[in-house]
């Protein structure tokens with residue numbers, strides 16, 4: 014283990030050592046309330062009682078932040094009260110005794126120390142040595158760094174000894190207030206000779222997260238983008254593997270902690286400010302980081318599972334209701350005799366090493382030949398990416414836990430083994446779709462969706478959280494607070510010239526910060542009636558929600574009555590500005606519209622099914638979809654709890670009439686958005702002299718007459734993908750069905766939009782807000798024009 018010569022330790026002057034605040038000799042002991050403090054005043058050791066617990070423990074924490082406990086001695090054996098003492102046993106071990114003088118914890122060093130002395134170093138390491146001075150070149154006889162709790166400190170190593178198999182790992186606390194060994198551990202897995210770290214669920218023997226295997230440069234599945242704060246060091250030889258990190262800047266403190274929920278977090282705080290700990294990295298950091306979330310042979314891409322090319326969902330009905338666990342199977346079983354093909358998956362986290370072979374001396378070409386020769390080889394890749402790549406990893410069987418990596422500098426490519434016929438199938442998705450639809454549509458009907466939805470409800474009701482009730486661990490959030498003066502400056506004193514919009518909660522201004530950064534400044538109305546705590550909770554909630562299709566919260570300001578939120582500034586305004594404008598809408602080609610639809614869907618999927626919380630938007634509409642310079646959509650105005658009302662024309666009937674909102678009312682709004690994006694017309698205010706009075710009725714009518722394409726925005730003429738448009742119209746209609754339980758969940762909707770292989774159920778009648786008696790009471794069977802006069806005209810003002 015860490016061999017630091019003991020002489021470093023004994024250089025500390027011997028005289029008066031026991032008087033030093035960082036040192037414990039045999040002449041004294043430590044009771045509850047007494048502490049050792051490291052010489053630079055960073056760390057403190059003593060007894061503590063966490064949170065609401067009544068138990069006490071011996072631990073080490075940051076002196077400026079006593080709640081940041083970095084090490085606990087008697088995790089397994091707490092003291093029932095505060096009557097504990099830290100002292101030496103007669104063979105020189107550090108021991109904690111309880112009230113009846115029984116040993117509840119011991120440093121269990123095998124060496125007998127005649128004159129033991131313990132010291133708390135500035136690194137946070139508690140070391141034990143002999144003060145007689147003779148055996149000065151020995152290592153410490155014991156040190157706390159060899160027995161990690163849930164936290165790795167700078168300079169502390171996690172080591173796997175390849176000879177003895179001994180491994181140090183982090184073990185999470187059981188709960189926020191209970192340091193006893195909990196459900197998660199961070200372990201090194203070297204099973205195939207390619208090490209990777211894993212967050213495992215200790216008792217269930219299952220993985221929650223893995224870093225991806227070491228590829229010679231880094232752990233392949235984590236984007237450790239240039240990090241100005243820490244320097245990770247990974248050492249690897251025949252005898253041991255170890256990991257540690259250092260801090261670049263002496264002004265900063267940093268810890269790596271596995272919290273009780275199994276999330277590994279890298280925290281940083283500025284020494285001189287000693288304010289709050291900020292999270293700079295977090296693993297798993299999103300849906301796609303969670304181990305095996307997409308099942309076999311699927312790749313997670315921005316919280317959406319997609320089958321690897323040449324594969325299709327093993328059970329499409331489960332896939333549609335968010336249960337990806339069954340994964341994907343080959344569309345056409347491999348037939349090696351028919352010629353071979355390969356499909357390159359770029360910038361991917363390589364699958365877990367389950368059934369693999371590794372030959373470190375083969376090059377990629379040899380690897381390819383070897384894989385293509387062997388019918389059961391599923392995929393291959395280089396094992397080491399240095400110097401253009403070397404080594405051959407071959408997978409047999411299923412590919413598990415892949416994700417798309419973003420902003421990855423060390424790109425890895427996986428080559429999937431396909432047969433020639435599979436490659437043909439990929440090239441011609443449309444024709445395959447028709448075949449599949451023809452075969453399966455007779456088997457699968459809308460009922461499938463119904464069953465699926467019901468399943469979904471069972472599965473998810475437990476997790477449903479009213480956003481106002483979420484208690485958020487404050488230390489998890491890093492959100493800058495701006496002072497009012499800065500914002501007054503940035504917005505020209507909230508001048509009208511800077512106003513770029515007015516949302517439901519107050520005006521929004523364009524702001525120019527001194528750094529030159531443009532921001533959107535949302536000044537919330539003063540009469541929101543919201544308490545300070547409530548506001549803070551809500552801001553923390555919004556700050557947690559980070560996705561490329563959500564407008565990012567950059568900071569906030571709370572001063573006196575002022576409640577201000579700072580968001581990313583968007584170049585291209587909102588979708589309504591383009592889509593409903595005759596000239597501007599020409600910019601939105603079908604390709605762009607389709608990408609916008611998919612982007613909105615992804616953002617909404619994240620809100621609905623993010624792994625941490627569930628958020629119902631409640632006011633999705635074109636004006637809440639902002640577009641950046643590349644027309645990439647970002648949903649805004651989400652996560653506010655005091656949302657009074659949605660917007661007429663987008664509100665699901667059950668929401669409008671009974672105030673019942675659910676994920677499914679968002680789906681309704683999404684469907685409406687979808688139809689508006691396709692047609693370039695507003696649902697409200699839509700008029701068509703010969704037919705019905707809203708867009709929805711119009712779309713339903715056209716679709717049921719088999720003329721769905723006519724809904725298309727005329728400005729696009731015929732420059733669009735016919736199948737895609739038809740598919741989108743149908744998904745739009747599925748989303749606006751009258752009964753919430755008929756509407757798909759977001760993951761199904763998105764799957765139906767992007768996967769040309771998906772079978773779409775037939776939509777039922779749409780739900781019209783404020784309708785009395787339906788004009789289409791029997792669905793598609795009554796389309797008679799004679800009933801048109803009963804159609805309801807919606808003349809509600811836009812409720813912003």
Ligand SMILES: *[C@@H]1O[C@H](CO)[C@@H](O)[C@H](O)[C@H]1NC(C)=O
Pocket residue numbers: 093111112113114115116117
């Ligand atoms: C001290 O620890 C011993 C052994 O764990 C236990 O039997 C005893 O009840 C404890 N005494 C107190 C006062 O907690």
Ligand SMILES: *[C@@H]1O[C@H](CO)[C@@H](O)[C@H](O)[C@H]1NC(C)=O
Pocket residue numbers: 200201202203204365366367
């Ligand atoms: C490492 O991972 C493999 C594959 O998931 C698993 O079978 C094995 O038990 C793990 N080894 C350790 C030591 O956790």
Ligand SMILES: *[C@@H]1O[C@H](CO)[C@@H](O)[C@H](O)[C@H]1NC(C)=O
Pocket residue numbers: 262264265283284285286
């Ligand atoms: C830490 O805070 C001090 C005082 O505010 C500041 O001068 C210094 O630049 C900060 N250091 C870092 C690395 O952020």
Ligand SMILES: *[C@@H]1O[C@H](CO)[C@@H](O)[C@H](O)[C@H]1NC(C)=O
Pocket residue numbers: 314315417611
């Ligand atoms: C991931 O999704 C994005 C957004 O839809 C898309 O542009 C990108 O091509 C996808 N990446 C892969 C590897 O499928």
Ligand SMILES: *[C@@H]1O[C@H](CO)[C@@H](O)[C@H](O)[C@H]1NC(C)=O
Pocket residue numbers: 331336338339472
């Ligand atoms: C997901 O589907 C699998 C079968 O493929 C089933 O065993 C599992 O229970 C389902 N999970 C949930 C949460 O419904």
Ligand SMILES: *[C@@H]1O[C@H](CO)[C@@H](O)[C@H](O)[C@H]1NC(C)=O
Pocket residue numbers: 348349350351
């Ligand atoms: C593979 O294809 C060949 C030629 O088309 C055919 O003779 C053979 O039966 C096929 N094998 C399997 C397992 O489908």
Ligand SMILES: *[C@@H]1O[C@H](CO)[C@@H](O)[C@H](O)[C@H]1NC(C)=O
Pocket residue numbers: 372373374375379
């Ligand atoms: C690895 O590949 C090399 C070169 O192809 C070969 O000579 C060697 O035998 C292989 N090693 C093993 C263990 O298969």
Ligand SMILES: *[C@@H]1O[C@H](CO)[C@@H](O)[C@H](O)[C@H]1NC(C)=O
Pocket residue numbers: 370386387388389390409
């Ligand atoms: C394919 O590879 C597997 C695993 O290395 C091996 O067991 C099998 O014999 C190989 N099959 C052929 C036909 O080479």
